[in-house]
Amino acid sequence: MPSYEVSRVRGDFPILSQPHHADVPLIYFDNGATSQKPQAVLDALTQFYTHHNANVHRGIHRLSEEATEAYEAARRKVARFINAASRREVVFTRGTTESINLVANTWGRANLRAGDVVLTTVMEHHANLVPWQMLAAERGFEIHYLGVLPDGTLDMAEAERVLSEGRVRLVALTHASNVLGTVNSVRTMVRLAHAAGALVLADGAQMVAHHAVDVAALEVDFYAFSGHKMYGPTGIGVLYGRRAILEAMPPWMGGGDMIETVTLSGSTYAAPPARFEAGTPPIAQAIGLGAAVDYLSTLGMEAVHAHLSELTAYALAWLADIAGVEVVGRSVKRAPVLAFTVEGVHPHDVAQLLDSAGIAVRAGHHCAMPLHAHLGLVATTRASLGIYNTRAEIDTFAQALKDLTHVHAR
Numbered sequence: 001m002p003s004y005e006v007s008r009v010r011g012d013f014p015i016l017s018q019p020h021h022a023d024v025p026l027i028y029f030d031n032g033a034t035s036q037k038p039q040a041v042l043d044a045l046t047q048f049y050t051h052h053n054a055n056v057h058r059g060i061h062r063l064s065e066e067a068t069e070a071y072e073a074a075r076r077k078v079a080r081f082i083n084a085a086s087r088r089e090v091v092f093t094r095g096t097t098e099s100i101n102l103v104a105n106t107w108g109r110a111n112l113r114a115g116d117v118v119l120t121t122v123m124e125h126h127a128n129l130v131p132w133q134m135l136a137a138e139r140g141f142e143i144h145y146l147g148v149l150p151d152g153t154l155d156m157a158e159a160e161r162v163l164s165e166g167r168v169r170l171v172a173l174t175h176a177s178n179v180l181g182t183v184n185s186v187r188t189m190v191r192l193a194h195a196a197g198a199l200v201l202a203d204g205a206q207m208v209a210h211h212a213v214d215v216a217a218l219e220v221d222f223y224a225f226s227g228h229k230m231y232g233p234t235g236i237g238v239l240y241g242r243r244a245i246l247e248a249m250p251p252w253m254g255g256g257d258m259i260e261t262v263t264l265s266g267s268t269y270a271a272p273p274a275r276f277e278a279g280t281p282p283i284a285q286a287i288g289l290g291a292a293v294d295y296l297s298t299l300g301m302e303a304v305h306a307h308l309s310e311l312t313a314y315a316l317a318w319l320a321d322i323a324g325v326e327v328v329g330r331s332v333k334r335a336p337v338l339a340f341t342v343e344g345v346h347p348h349d350v351a352q353l354l355d356s357a358g359i360a361v362r363a364g365h366h367c368a369m370p371l372h373a374h375l376g377l378v379a380t381t382r383a384s385l386g387i388y389n390t391r392a393e394i395d396t397f398a399q400a401l402k403d404l405t406h407v408h409a410r
Ligand SMILES: Cc1ncc(COP(=O)(O)O)c(C=O)c1O
Pocket: 032, 033, 094, 095, 096, 097, 098, 125, 127, 128, 174, 176, 177, 178, 203, 205, 206, 226, 367
């Protein structure tokens, strides 16, 4: 595709052509929660179940070989998409949450003990907080939460200070905040952390769908993301891990497919990534994710990023113009995520009123309760944009918000 044609992109998503309510078209602004699926992904799922369905890595029959080839081809596509050195660095999981729990339960349980520090941030999704809290309760290490500055960026001076104390073993931070939209400089954090002898895990759940991610350039040790937020199916996610680190990690879940040999006196384990994929994996979902990667690659991640940056700037300008509406997070480098408050109207009411205008947004704490507490808020309303959204949809959204604030001011 020579240039980004949003109308053509929209045509690839069947759900966008069905009405939301009787005669109101759908404006889907809940992409941060999950994205819609293009026909190519739906077709990949149907194709697999219709023509190639079998279990992977087990059968010697033709269908099983086809299923295995398609599953491993998806892994190669994902590896290329994030510029991993090898497909062996790509572990399929159920999603970002499981990827982070995998690191906590394998690398974390083997390496973290009393006296150590895990450095994370106040802006994390619960998926990158709770696993560390659970493990800290068991292993006795400390968690230090990096503060967020008034513009919504991380306090990097504090990061340098804490890292210089020499007790941090892991920095676990989000690449992009699902509330503030802030895009954190993972590369800078990696440099600081590695100089202090710590590894870095980045949560890419809100990054991969709108920005090219190059794990080699970032030099990050672990990178976690979900397929369903990047136009792929639910039930599939990725943990990227540097090969030497994955190879040194013990398994987490035990069962079929993750072993080398099993006797009644014990077992030895397969090399990564199989070591971390016990049981029948989400085969169709991985193949669907491969189709989503192909779809995004055909659009071009630079074009996708340009479209969403432009749209985000357009939406921010609109929202800045509406009295009583306050966007949280003012980072210059930001994801297409706009969380906001409307003076005097509860976020749930805002979301409900927008829904009646056909606009799907999210209201609540967005699984970031500590961040909301830090902001002095209980909840926000969040519009999060995707590749099929348009300026005209932003206009409708802004007008609906304007009407809402006017009605309320009366
Ligand atoms: C920043 C961030 N991390 C992690 C997650 C969890 O993703 P999943 O529910 O797909 O595991 C989300 C989902 O909203 C997120 O926004």
